Amino acid sequence: MASSSLCFPTTSAAGARTTLRPDVSGFLLSGHRPRTQFKSRSFDVRCSLDSNVSDMSVNAPKGLFPSEPEHYRGPKLKVAIIGAGLAGMSTAVELLDQGHEVDIYESRSFIGGKVGSFVDKRGNHIEMGLHNWILGFQLEHQLHGIRAFLSTNQLKPYDKARNALALALSPVVRALVDPDGAMRDIRNLDSISFSDWFLSKGGTRASIQRMWDPVAYALGFIDCDNISARCMLTIFGLFATKTEASLLRMLKGSPDIYLSGPIKKFHLRWGCREILYDRSTDGETYMTGIAMSKATQKKIVKADAYVAACDVPGIKRLVPPTWREWEFFDNIYELVGVPVVTVQLRYNGWVTELQDLERSRQLRQAAGLDNLLYTPDADFSCFADLALSSPEDYYLEGQGSLLQCVLTPGDPYMPLPNDEIIKRVTKQVLALFPSSQGLDVTWSSVVKIGQSLYREGPGKDPFRPDQKTPVKNFFLAGSYTKQDYIDSMEGATLSGRQASAYICDGGEELVALRKKIESQVLTEAASLTDELSLV
């Protein structure tokens, strides 16, 4: 069996018409034997994504995003962005739309950060993680979710009743009539865990184990005892109130092509080693440049504004130690990344085809469940068959399922050798899908990320920094930064929009600061010349 592996120690939008099967989307809350019921009803989703990239003005879940920024009329700025993850790319797109000059610097050989992917020597697309999107949906589909909850055999009627009670007493109900008030209530629940909140409202342990833990693992890679009530309720509130944001979808192919592909041309392969800064005579700290390196080459980049769009370990390495005197920067060190392991397994048949054994053994046509799946019965709470859900790059003629499984918590798997990880995951796949008995794994890959999302534990939200920092020409972006959303693709994108808005707001001041820095440099050079001539 061929295999690939990667370790990062610290550091659809579908085509024109895609067929979805709502009955199998979301949950596969299986017991040891899958007991999901499948209905054949299908419906079509139409979207204007023919050119590989979503037109966000049409397709974005509008409720999530602030309205389009006003057209910028200030001076054109030169902006240097460190990090080409979604936050960096989103900042770049927003700034380019406003007419600024932008460069994105990325230390890795591929862009996209945690949502990045690349093609290995054998043509396999390796992804940093399994990603799904929250897209347009309608009331009909929310009702479908309620029907699924009522009919699932994963929870006993008693647990369902207690669940209903807990949700009825949650800010989610208030969100239906007063979304802003509900959001305030949700923020105030940051200091307790979801388990503590849920149990205090009458919810049961069984519901946590069978239903909410897989959701918590998928959202934050930690369980309900460790995730903050704010994090979980933010998502529930969103699903309850935004009829346009309640559908999980996946890209039709690899993120490298369908997500970050169009922005590749802006990417410059340089890592930032150091933030260079100075202090003016009036005591103001400002950046003077960023020291960059690529292999043995080094250079200094100067700009009007600098954006660090890094992950948590990346920003901790970049902040100059003396800046930790500011509580703003010191708080960042309270945030810690969660380890996660993503495993891909290619089979010589269709693992999730449960109804027709013959179909699961043929390789002429893809067969099985074509959406994101959750389970409480495996170490990967969240998985999908990419050959079905994102077929453009992952379906290969003459080959079968490509399961992508996200192992959460990743901690116990981090020290294990890849062979052992693959052995354990394969065994659990077989326990979930006994009908796949006899299918072979023909290729596999393991990607370990030592610190991925920040740990959204109770009491951590106040430590997330704003995009605007105490250093006037230095800004932050990144899914861990302050925005009313969790650490996610949407959060990263939102942080980029906010960083860009701050930069545009400060356009005049940033130009004034650049002039001040230039004149200070000239004054210093002149006084140096005077000193030299005196000598």
Ligand SMILES: Cc1cc2nc3c(=O)[nH]c(=O)nc-3n(C[C@H](O)[C@H](O)[C@H](O)COP(=O)(O)OP(=O)(O)OC[C@H]3O[C@@H](n4cnc5c(N)ncnc54)[C@H](O)[C@@H]3O)c2cc1C
């Ligand atoms: C396994 C997995 C599954 C996920 N599933 C989902 C999902 O289904 N839905 C969802 O919404 N979200 C999901 N997420 C979360 C989502 O991927 C992240 O929240 C989001 O991509 C973070 O984007 P970012 O730009 O803030 O950070 P990153 O993607 O981490 O980007 C930061 C970039 O900065 C670069 N960098 C750091 N330091 C430097 C430096 N000094 N110089 C140059 N470059 C530097 C890094 O190399 C990196 O490319 C998942 C994450 C993982 C790991």
